[in-house]
Amino acid sequence: MRGRPHPLAYLLALLASLIFAAHPAAAQSILRDAETEQLLKDMLAPLVEASELEPGNVEVVLINDGSINAFVAGGQAIYVHSGLIGAADTANEVQGVLAHELGHITAGHAVRFEERTKAANGISILSLLLGVGAVLAGAGDAGLGILAAGQQAAIGSFLSFNRDQEAATDLAGYRYLSGAGISGKGMITFFEKLRGNEIRAGYSQADEAAYSRTHPLTGDRIQVLRGLLESDPAWDTPPDPELQQRFVRAKAKLYGFLAEPPRTLAAYPPSDTSAAARYARAYAYHKDARIDMAIAETDALLAAEPDNPWFLELKGQVLLESGRPREALAPLRRATELTLSHPLIAGLLGHALIATEDPANFAEAEGVLRASVQKDRYNPFAWYQLGVVYEARGDIPRARLASAEVQVMNRQYPQALANAQAAEAYLPYGSPDWIRAQDVALEARAELERVKNRR
Template sequence: MMRFVQRAARATMLLSLMLFAAAQPAAAQQILRDSETELFLRDISKPLIEGAGLNPRHVQIVMIQDDEINAFVAQGQVVYIHSGLIEAADNANQLEGVIAHELGHVAGGHAIRMNDGVKAATGISVLSILLGVAAAVAGAGEAALGVIAAGQQAAMGNFLSFTRAQEASADEAGSKYLSAAGYSGKGSIEFFKKLQNQEFRLAIPQDNSYGRTHPLSGERIAALEQNYRKDPAWNRPTDPAIEMRFKRIKAKLLGYLDPRKATMAYPESDQSIPAHYARAYAYHRGAYPEKAAQEVKALIAAIPHDPFFLELQGQTLLEGGDPKAAIAPLREAVARAPDQPMIAVMLGHALVASDDPKNIAEAKQVVKSAVNRDNDNPFAWYVLGVAYDREGDAPRAALASAERNNLQGNNKLALASARSAMAGLKPGTPDYLRAQDIAMVSDYELNKNKKKKKKAE
């Protein structure tokens, strides 16, 4: 009997893990941040978000570093797009189709409702185990295992049916958002056909989607294509300016993530702007500074005051060991794109790294402005902390360190830095109260982790 219960417990645990994996998005992946890419994603998503009846200020489109062709939503109004999906997309309209689908999940509250699917499947599984245990007590051990196995299969089938229904719902909603935005559905169909080709290569049967979390791509194409063709936007081309912006971010992404592949995809015979962009990042990442400088020079010659080309010029100079030379292009980039805090942080970094005391006040000013716009950037708090330290303002340097460690989940360091800041700040001031908040949160988290550890022991 004990052996049977152990086997049943292992089977239950396996099912639970499978349900958990199916119900949870990918985690612990590196977020990729780039000013130009984030602005592009925000611009193409805005009409879709409005079409979904959501507030563009509350919805985030986040890129994560992952080669897999995938996108997903988590709880809250956040859409995560894998870098591999952007690389796989052929045009901006295909990316718009993916975002529209994911917004269907957001508007439908699917991440929250996923727990309903898990609960229903778990209920089936638990019932089958109880029946199996009863059969085992009666002496029918093999029959009991059969009952449990059948229960597990039914539970998983129930859960997969639930997720397929959510995917079909998101497809339908996404088609409405594309129509409301005036975007063609061609890109959506094209991308589903890409996925269908992958299914063919993986020899996935195309006659039945049972056992899958998503409907088969062929089923999705058949369900959506007629609606898309009737829409007035079906033959509407993508704005050429949007298409060029897509080509730029795709090229720079490849140059940054895979320099060798980028130089093969964009050989030097290709003198287009995306090709120069890809090679500039690839050569910079590959430690060929002279070649990178030539590619950046070609970009700026083509569009002299483009803030993102100026940002790249400043970045290559700064990371190449010449922060003083990086200041001028970064100053112009900030002036031409004042709403891009990450460029301002890079300028602050160059000013601090120049080792010129005259630049510290400017560094502090531009980085403080940046964190007011985007306070979730740990590196910005690091640069601001260095600027405060150079000025001899130890309490605010400690507060900046507390902010950085708090964002990075380093509760012990955050608590120590917050307490150090409080010791030198005037009680009741905004900075003191902020340090106090960080100290309280960090102390709470540390105590919570201690209790968990003791309980586990």
Template sequence: MSLVAPSTRRLGRMLRALLAASLALTLTAQPVMAQSILRDAETEAYLKEISAPIVAAAGLQPGNVDIVLVGDKEINAFVAGGQAVYIHSGLIEAADNTNEIQGVIAHEVGHITGGHVIRFGEGARGATGITLLSLLLGAAAMAAGSAEAGMGVMMAGQQAALGKFLAFNRVQESSADAAGVGFLNKAGISGKGMLSFFLKLRKEEYRYASTYAEVDPFMQTHPMSGEREATLSADVLKSPAYNNKTDPALDAKFKRIKAKLIGYMDDPTTALRKYPESDQSAAAHYARAYAWHRGAYPDKAVEEVEKLVASDPKDPYYRELQGQILLESGKPKEAIGPLRIAVQGSRSSPLISSLLGHALLATEDPALVPEARDVLKVAVARDRDNPFAWYTLGMAYSRLGDEPRAQLATAERYALLGNDRLAMASAEAAMTRIPRGTPDYIRAEDIALSARAAASQRKK
């Protein structure tokens, strides 16, 4: 379930896949992990902050809803089961302010509270029944000697099935729109951003319509953006929160987030064109630092970061970037100071802590290994879903001669990566040398059992 309707060409590919799936009587969604998940401490903190009032207004616990950043230039956001909203980096780049991002999040939370991913099968079952009937009738016509008539019946049936499925999907999208407006109202957040973002979507529709073919509103996964805008306008305009302003501090954070994403995701030349040297704002320094770093100009990257640090020496994210550039430029000892400041300033952010642990180990100084282990233990305790942190912790344990816990950390890493065979082997190796009944032993046992069950299920 996503906020944005796909392009005509991509929609065609998706629909063909849906129709083909009916032959197997199943409809499956592409795994989210097949896409690139971006982890950034500052971005995750920002998305959590701006979504918290919306999530609370929806009757959910903010700590139980994840806002996940996907490294994809397409303007899109979606939910894929559970309480997680996935936002493409391209959507943040296309947005103009925090309020537009909040409008997107409100819509997607509407999908979560509506149980739309769970109910996806309802629409699929009706479409599948029509498709199967058309296949049977078409096959009968072919058997009777009329191949042309048979193909016509099949294609007409598929078109009808497709229309039924898309109609079901459009109802869900409209429902998520209405729910999203309600959440914004309850949270005291203006719906202006939701409306202005739909205007962007309408422009996208017109662009694709002129490129391929006139858009048929009955063959879309979503209601037309113009219709959505008209429907929502009445509710948004009468909202008591309509004229509420976004906290300027949040929009300042948005500009930083957008700039760093452009610096990281865009081609360096493009990023530098969007943020020329004449722009001396914090956001521009951020974008250029990432662009120069990605373009293999470490001195220029450091120069940009130093300007940021000079403006606010205690900013943890400026210090994080400073440490990252130094570390990845082959200067781990110089990176430790900035990263220690970043960890302290971010209240031991797991992502920043794992970077500090990496820097401490990269110095190859044995005296720093115990600190690396302790920092990384805190990191994985607060964020267990970071394979790199587990890998680095395993290295720290290994250098300290604690091979059983190095094997346990390795098992954690392989379990996250979905490598059941190596997760099970590493966990079982750890169990042979970790005292039975201890928390570490029980955890290793859990990993081994889960990996064995997953492997067995795949064989079936």
């Protein structure tokens, strides 16, 4: 027969759980796609202008996560889950979500979230210390009571703060949609979808359940926002047909990339000859190693829109990844030209040039890859390919600098520091690459010190 656990043991175990809970969640994988990133950027631009933030300073990052979510985690970046794109039916719905998340940025909620978390932890730790004191004094039940009351106060304080933030951000989202002249219908329909999902999942919509939620009751949010948005002059503004077409294509593309081929072909059967369906099927066939069928879909897309850079990129990608890099060069060169050397497409062209294994192509590869990383330094794939070119040419210092760039992004700080220092030692003194090697070494060293201090 087991005896009742000692109250002090319970308190110490809970303290350990609080400490572990403070550790950040594991990083989620980021999806990079030139077309989708440009679409999200264009969706966001009028909202940023209405918010009076600096244009171009807010970015949208696509996360590979099937749940319906978007969030802000510090800085001026909005993280959108792939599941949200899949759940939305219109570009206007996504814009409603972006407007809401933009409100979190303008209000500085990420910073205030950390402050409020510390405040809630302060209540928890204080109650824990008082509870331990009561237990040591011999009043075990009183100690547990103090602990329970403190935890309830901490949780209640935190959740109330979060609900207030969400309600305020809903209103900010309304203002930005209105200021941009964008209808709020999408915001309402997306909230209705969320409410339907909550009901199907068994989450109570009753008022008495509101105190235990991180967000206000969805029904209440809809009621408040509907009253504001329906009276807004932009309510009956028709959606942008071009933006909607781009959204439907990007959504299909994402589905084809992430879903298993049979699911994609069931959702987008061959009888559907729309551009979106062909897009999805091209990815499905490519993943299923049916290369001729994938190329047939891309050729059909290009027959209708021969200068569509995203279709050209897709054809080049399919050819390259199917072991036909020479054939991939023409569509990728054209896509790079049409997008003014978009860093992701230029990086893919550089990879194709290297994959030909023809040294005559390496000078062009170096040029497009350098252009890629100058526009988007946080592109480990392009840095890796650039390192391959440098090594093939015998330029070991720059090859080691490219390796350091990749390693610091992958949080391999000891290796990044070693390669950056080796590159700095042999690069021309004062050159841009020499200065960059110093910067990477400083970044890696600072991260190593931070890890050391945490220990």
